[in-house]
Amino acid sequence: MRSRTLTGMTLAGGILAAATAAPAGAATLSTPALPVAGDGLAPIVKVAKTPLIRRDLRLARTVARVKGTKLKQSYAKTIRAWSITKLTRHHTHLKRELRAARRAAEQRSTASPALEAIAACESGGNPRTDTGNGFYGKYQFTLDTWQAVGGSGNPARASEAEQDRRAAQLMARAGAGQWPVCGA
Incomplete structure (x- = not known):
């Protein structure tokens, strides 16, 4: 499992590599322009978000199962639109929610x-x-x-x-x- 730092560094490294790539045959050093929206960053962001989305879906399904509910069908589509930061924060929220759901399940009556x-x-x-x-x-x-x-x-x-x-x-x-x- 990748850490947040490693994921962030991978994303930053991809952006830096895209920003500093010089055209073939260029012999001069120039200051590269910072990438802006529309510079082809979407594939890099998608690659960085994919493991976070999978992790979130897996954890959300576990929370739903422990609570005895089902995940909404639109859940996956919703989280795909989220930023990497929001996905990371939501993962922390889901871990807390899972702990609480497991504690509640332990407390439920099991008597005949x-x-x-x-x-x-x-x-x-x-x-x-x-x-x-x-x-x-x-x-x-x-x-x-x-x-x-x-x-x-x-x-x-x-x-x-x-x-x-x-x-x-x-x-x-x-x-x-x-x-x-x-x-x-």
């Missing part, structure tokens, strides 16, 4: 419908429930039960996904009887 029904009955489905009665979290664990299934600390401070995993372990070991009112 039976466990979701128990949680709705026990705590209203709120993983942060701590009423001070010795029962904590989405499934109203006691601290001893929480530790018995491998949890540490206060269950109400654990992520919802962790509470779901621990409740599934408890259900597999001892059945729904662990929740005498809601599990019956």
Whole structure:
């Protein structure tokens, strides 16, 4: 993968080479005119942008997949019109968005419908429930039960996904009887 600096240097080198190319047979040194729009820079810019566009598309598709959505059909056409600078900034934005989407996906509930029904009955489905009665979290664990299934600390401070995993372990070991009112 090329770094931004290398891509910029390649683009600058191509521009410099185009600007300093002397006609065949010229023996004098002259100060070349700086290239302006229309001097044939489009192919150079296109070559420099192609890997950035591919990288952006790949990352945008990954973000969409993690979020459970699809990329708009016009997305590729839209980013092709962007400058190299904007593509680079957008890539940074997409990386942040991907990290956030992955964190959100980890936090989503993975409980079975039976466990979701128990949680709705026990705590209203709120993983942060701590009423001070010795029962904590989405499934109203006691601290001893929480530790018995491998949890540490206060269950109400654990992520919802962790509470779901621990409740599934408890259900597999001892059945729904662990929740005498809601599990019956």
